[in-house]
Amino acid sequence: MAPLKIAIVGAGVGGPAAAIGLARNGHIVTLYERAASIGGVGFAFRITPNSDRCLKFLGIDILASGGVAADWSRFMTCDGRMFAEVQENGRPEEKGISAFAYRTELQKQLIDEASSQGAHIKMGVEVTSIDVASCTISFADGSTSSVDLIIGADGVHSCIRPYVVDSSVYFPKASTADSCLRATVPCQAIRDDPITSHIIDDKFRLSGWRADDRLVIGYVVDRGRQFNLVCTHPEELSSSETSSGDDAEKTSYNQKISLETAKTIYKDFDKVVVRLLELADPGGFRVWKLMDMDDIPRWSKNRVVLMGDACHPVMPFGYSGASMAIEDAIALTVLLSSDVGVAQVEDRLRLFERIRRARVYRVRDESRKRSAGSKSEADLREYRNFLSSYDAVGYAEQELKKHQELVS
Ligand SMILES: Cc1cc2nc3c(=O)[nH]c(=O)nc-3n(C[C@H](O)[C@H](O)[C@H](O)COP(=O)(O)OP(=O)(O)OC[C@H]3O[C@@H](n4cnc5c(N)ncnc54)[C@H](O)[C@@H]3O)c2cc1C
Structure with a gap:
């Protein structure tokens, strides 16, 4: 099977993570980032055990990229009275840790690993538009590139999203003001x-x-x-x-x-x-x-797909925007294996959406609820387990197997 020619727009968190997996699968991957150098507006974010396991699967060690293990957290009322102490790590069975990622270094580590897996990295290159029918990307300098698959990993203000869904209806909003x-x-x-x-x-x-x-x-x-x-x-x-x-x-x-x-x-x-x-x-x-977005009716159109904040931005109250982008990257990696050809791409993109939809929308909804005030400790524990116990690789493999049995 000839490898897929894949263009990924955006080298934030999800884009380079997907580039590692897809290049490792043997596809011809090019990652386009409009910033000339690394160092976005975000400074740091939480990695939970589920996303740490994903990073490990991609060969990334969060602590080696300036991350700090989260270990214990304490929560107080605004005037300083303690009401909870929470242990984050210390469960070896999770095979992943909770950590605070230093965005610039993690992004650099992801991009370097994508490059060492053979992905082409194009920094300072802005994508201005795409043509969905021909799967062609246009750049700010007037050049174009036609590929087998376009992945829009270009963040909350995505320029790819309007080609997939109607941007006058579906757009990021400040849902909690x-x-x-x-x-x-x-x-x-x-x-x-x-x-x-x-x-x-x-x-x-x-x-x-x-x-x-x-x-x-x-x-x-x-x-x-x-x-x-x-x-x-x-x-x-x-x-x-x-x-x-x-x-x-x-x-x-x-x-x-x-x-x-x-x-x-x-x-x-x-x-x-x-x-x-x-x-x-x-x-x-x-x-x-703080922005998020209501459900969009589709995540892909022809051979163009959205991932991460471009597809499902969430507010930080559920501390999982970056984690969801990383999990998306893993699902795409599993579904677009080396034996997938152009003819199967659209089917696999629809499966990607089916696998990811319920989980990311629950994270968005939890973030909205948590903005309104603290939840009970039992609720917090349940949400933590929901986040941390998810096996992104295993779940995508299992759903792919079921799908293949159905269509064969
Ligand atoms: C205040 C705050 C706190 C947060 N805290 C957390 C947290 O605790 N835990 C957590 O998991 N998440 C957190 N997040 C969210 C997290 O930062 C994002 O969810 C995550 O970065 C999404 O990754 P992404 O790859 O989808 O998009 P991004 O990281 O936004 O990357 C998109 C990339 O695309 C590039 N790009 C955009 N347009 C183009 C174009 N036309 N051409 C080429 N390149 C383009 C951008 O330059 C950018 O590098 C927080 C966010 C905020 C704002």
Whole structure:
């Protein structure tokens, strides 16, 4: 069987993960990324045991790419009263860990591995449009490329999605009207400050403070060097401040705000939170509108398919956007094995959607629910098990086998 010629648009998280698997399967893969270098707007995110197992399957060690094992987390009311301590790791039977990924390094590791598996990496190349009927991609420099399969892994503001579904009906939306502020604090500054020094120790890597309408989560990343603050709030609390800086910073998901505004939003929180904001890089406060999307009626059209945030963006309350993109990559890897030819691609893309739909939409729905306030410990445990116990490789293999039995 001749290998498939595959173009993947977007080298964020899902794109390079799919490139590793599909190149390893023997296909001719080219990964197009419009950014000239690595280092997107996101700084860090959670990897759960299910996605860590996927990364291992792809030959990626999360701790080797600056990730920090999540181990224990503690959760407090906004004024600092502890209500839960949660152990994340310590279950060897999971064969995967919960960790905080340092986005830039993980992305680099994924792209390097894709390259070593034979994928062609094209950085600084922007895809401007596609032609679905001929499976052709057009680039900003006016050139084109015709392939057997186009994978849209180009994130929440996907340029591929409008070719698959009607973009006047299906588009990302701020379904809970929340925004998210991010800042980073050097861990050394936290240890040296008498108000915050107790927040970081060898056991607890994440601390969270919750009010009814706001949430502050801080966790250790970058080999223990930085503390990533992710702080959600109703969007009107930060929307009055206009962004400044270059064009890239004026996007709806990456606006600058001042320390003063940040402190005003969280002024009634524990003094530890306010001090953490004061210790953060004052030029580094960024605000995103949190977006997700309702179900779309199809994930593929002819030989064009969507994956990751391009297909099913989720809000960070369920800490699984990147994990879902990685699981998508694994499902595509299993379904588009070396013996799949062009004639089978559309069928396999429909199977991909059937396999993934229920899971990613549950994650989206959980994220929406969790934004509205904390759930009971039993609910949280059940959701954690739902996330962590999923075997992306095994499930895709099992469903493929059933499908092949049905069609044979
Ligand atoms: C504040 C915040 C906190 C988050 N926290 C978590 C968390 O704790 N856990 C978690 O799992 N997820 C989290 N996420 C979500 C996570 O970052 C995304 O879900 C994940 O990055 C999705 O991966 P992706 O590959 O689908 O898309 P992306 O990572 O967005 O990558 C898309 C890529 O496509 C490129 N691109 C776009 N258009 C084009 C084009 N026309 N041509 C070429 N290239 C293009 C972009 O430059 C980008 O590199 C968080 C997100 C936010 C905003």
